[in-house]
Amino acid sequence: MKEFIKVMKALSDPSRVSIVKMLGRKVMCVCELQNALGLAQSTVSKHLKILEEAGLIEFYKEGLWVNYRLADGSDSPYAASLLGHLKHWLEDDAGVQGLMARLPDINREEICSKGRALAS
Amino acid sequence: MKEFIKVMKALSDPSRVSIVKMLGRKVMCVCELQNALGLAQSTVSKHLKILEEAGLIEFYKEGLWVNYRLADGSDSPYAASLLGHLKHWLEDDAGVQGLMARLPDINREEICSKGRALAS
DNA sequence: CCTCCATATCGCTATATGGCAATATAACGC
DNA sequence: GCGTTATATTGCCATATAGCGATATGGAGG
Numbered sequence: 001m002k003e004f005i006k007v008m009k010a011l012s013d014p015s016r017v018s019i020v021k022m023l024g025r026k027v028m029c030v031c032e033l034q035n036a037l038g039l040a041q042s043t044v045s046k047h048l049k050i051l052e053e054a055g056l057i058e059f060y061k062e063g064l065w066v067n068y069r070l071a072d073g074s075d076s077p078y079a080a081s082l083l084g085h086l087k088h089w090l091e092d093d094a095g096v097q098g099l100m101a102r103l104p105d106i107n108r109e110e111i112c113s114k115g116r117a118l119a120s
Numbered sequence: 121m122k123e124f125i126k127v128m129k130a131l132s133d134p135s136r137v138s139i140v141k142m143l144g145r146k147v148m149c150v151c152e153l154q155n156a157l158g159l160a161q162s163t164v165s166k167h168l169k170i171l172e173e174a175g176l177i178e179f180y181k182e183g184l185w186v187n188y189r190l191a192d193g194s195d196s197p198y199a200a201s202l203l204g205h206l207k208h209w210l211e212d213d214a215g216v217q218g219l220m221a222r223l224p225d226i227n228r229e230e231i232c233s234k235g236r237a238l239a240s
Numbered sequence: 241c242c243t244c245c246a247t248a249t250c251g252c253t254a255t256a257t258g259g260c261a262a263t264a265t266a267a268c269g270c
Numbered sequence: 271g272c273g274t275t276a277t278a279t280t281g282c283c284a285t286a287t288a289g290c291g292a293t294a295t296g297g298a299g300g
Contacts, residue, residue: 001134001213008137012128013258014121030277040260045278047258064267064276081205089198093121112276133288150247160290165248167288184246184297232246 003055007078010054014095015039016047020070020086021096023057025103027069031112036099055079065108123175127198130174134215135159136167140190140206141216143177145223147189151232156219175199185228 011017015037022028022036034044048068051057055076059068073080090096131137135157142148142156154164168188171177175196179188193200210216 001137001210001215004137004210005132005134008128008132009257012125012132014125015258017121017124039258041277042261042279043259049278061267064274066266066277078209085201090121090124095121108276129287135288159288161247162249162291163289169248181297184244186247186296228246 003076004078006054007056007076007082010050010056011082013047015043016051017086017090018096018099019044019047019051019068020056020083021090022099022103023068023070024087025100027067028106029065029067029108029112032106032108033068035111036102036106056083123196124198126174127176127196127202130170130176131202133167135163136171137206137210138216138219139164139167139171140176140203141210142219142223143188143190144203144207145220147187148226149185149187149228149232152226152228153188155231156222156226176203 011020018037019033022033028036030041030044030048033048034041037044039047048057048059052059052071055071055073056079057068058071059066061067070083071079073083131140138157139153142153148156150161150164150168153168154161157164159167168177168179172179172191175191175193176199177188178191179186181187190203191199193203
């Protein structure tokens, strides 16, 4: 039951659902997700942790970068099932569509570090 | 997105998930669910409302009685999908099993009104 | 209408949750 | 080690949520 509730809670927040939808399109790092969602970096990190603990996403490190992607579903049958559905669910949601349209322009090389320093 | 979040939130509480599992076995009224869950009547009513608004359950009245059952899924594709899965999910959960074992002995004729008066 | 039974709603409390700013930690290059 | 970049964690605050008791509402029967 706990495992199931974890997945349900993880997907009870619109920002976290948006994260899952975006990671369904491409691997992203925290600052890319931060830029896409328009939330504080710490908030994004917190959301990612919740999704990870629910077995919905996983990460791998590449030097400085922590890359996040959808989990393969081997940790939780509930997560696997919901991820399967979410591949085609919410495709016509306006908020999700807006994010997806921006995805091609969100690149860490342009928005992290130097890029951000220039922006602020 | 709102519709999806409603279903996710509705299923984020163990008591509400237990309600769904029990209603998958038989139609029940508030006082039967109250007895099964061991919660206050007002709490059960509140939970039922959340489940109903998420499209997971529906009710029909029979005189004094308000009977609840699983929804047919026509209101929400998300609810329909989760209900389909929950038919076989959590079957081996200890808490759910304990509830299911008691279901045959939970009858409104024995526990509501006079029955409850005797119990208290 | 009154009484009784079943249930929905309201108000309160304790706890959980989402957001932010500040800070700690991890990793890299010099 | 130091400085920089990326990210995780902590603490605080406002809001949401689950539980309860009290009360309002719905329905039936006399």
